[in-house]
Amino acid sequence: MSKDIASRVTTGVQALALPGQREGWQAQHRGSLLNDAQTYDALADAIQADLKARRLDGDLPWGLSAGARARKRVKPLRDAARAMRKAAKAINGTVAAYEETQPEVVAKRRQDKALEKARRKQQLHAAAHNSAQQTLRHIAPADSDSDDGAAGQTKLLGDFLGPSNGRRRGA
Template sequence: MSKDIATRVTTGVQALALPGEREGWQAQHRGSLLTDGQSYDALADAIEADLKARRLDGDLPWGISAAYRARKRVKPLRDAARAMRKAAKAINGTVAAYEETQPEVVLQRRADKALRKGQRKQQLQATAHNSAQQTLRRLAPADDDGPAGEAKVLGDFFGPNNGQRRGA
C-alpha cells in the first residue's frame, strides 16, 4: 500500500513539474474530487430522505424530530462533501504555486522588479536635482559680477559690494 502511495506521489510531483502535463493532472484530480463530493451529497440526500420517513414512537408531530435526527446523522457526509470541494480548490492552488515558482518566471519577475526600482530611483534623483537647480536659480539673482543663475555663497549677499547694509 505504501509503495502505491509513494508511486502516486512521485508521478504527481513529476506531472506538476512539467508544464504540458500539469493541466491534465489538475483536471484529473480536481474532477475526481468533485465527483466524490457529488457522490457524498447524493448519498446524504438519500439517507436523509429515508431517515425522515422513519417515524419513531415519541416523536413530535409533523416529523420535526425525524427531520432533526436525519440531519444530525447525515452531517458527517455533508462535511465530507464540503471537504472534497475544498480539496478540489486546493488542487488549483497547488498548480498555481507550481506555475508561480517556475525558475524563469521568478527570474523575470525579479528582473522586472529591479528595473522598476531603478526607474523610480532615477526619477527621484532627477526630481531632486531639478529642485536643487531651481532653488539655486532663485537664490542667485543677476548682478554686475556674473550672469543670472550662477551659484553664490551666502557671504556674497552680505559683503561690502552689496549696498544694503543695515545699522551703523
C-alpha cells in the same frame, strides 16, 4: 487503482514537474475530487430525505425532531463533500506553486522587480533634483535686473514674506 502509494506519488510529482503534463494531472485529480463531492452531496440529500420521513414515537409535531435528527446524521457526509471541494482547490494551488517556481518565471519576475526599482529610484532622484533647482532659483535669482540685489546673492526669509510695514509681532 492497484498501484501502491509510493508509485502514485512518484508519477504525480513527475507529472507536475513537466509543463505539458501538469494541466492533465490537474484536470484529472480536480475532476475526480469534485465528482466525489457531488456524490457525497447526493448521498447526503437522499439519506436526509429518508430520515426526515421517518417519524419516531416522542417526536415533536410538524417533523421538527425528524428534520434535526436527519441533519445531524448527514453532517459527516456534508463535511466530507466540503473537504473534497477544498482538496480540489488545493490541487489548483499545487499546480500554481509549480508554475511559480519555474526558473524562467522566477528570473523574469526578479528582473522586472529590479527594473521597476531602478525606475522608481530614477524618478525620485529627478524629483529631488528638480526640487533642489527650484529652491536655488528662489533663494538666488539668476536675473541681475531685479532690484533685490546682485545675481546669486542670498535672500533672507523676510524677503519672501513681503513688506513688514514697520510692525513686528512678539518683539
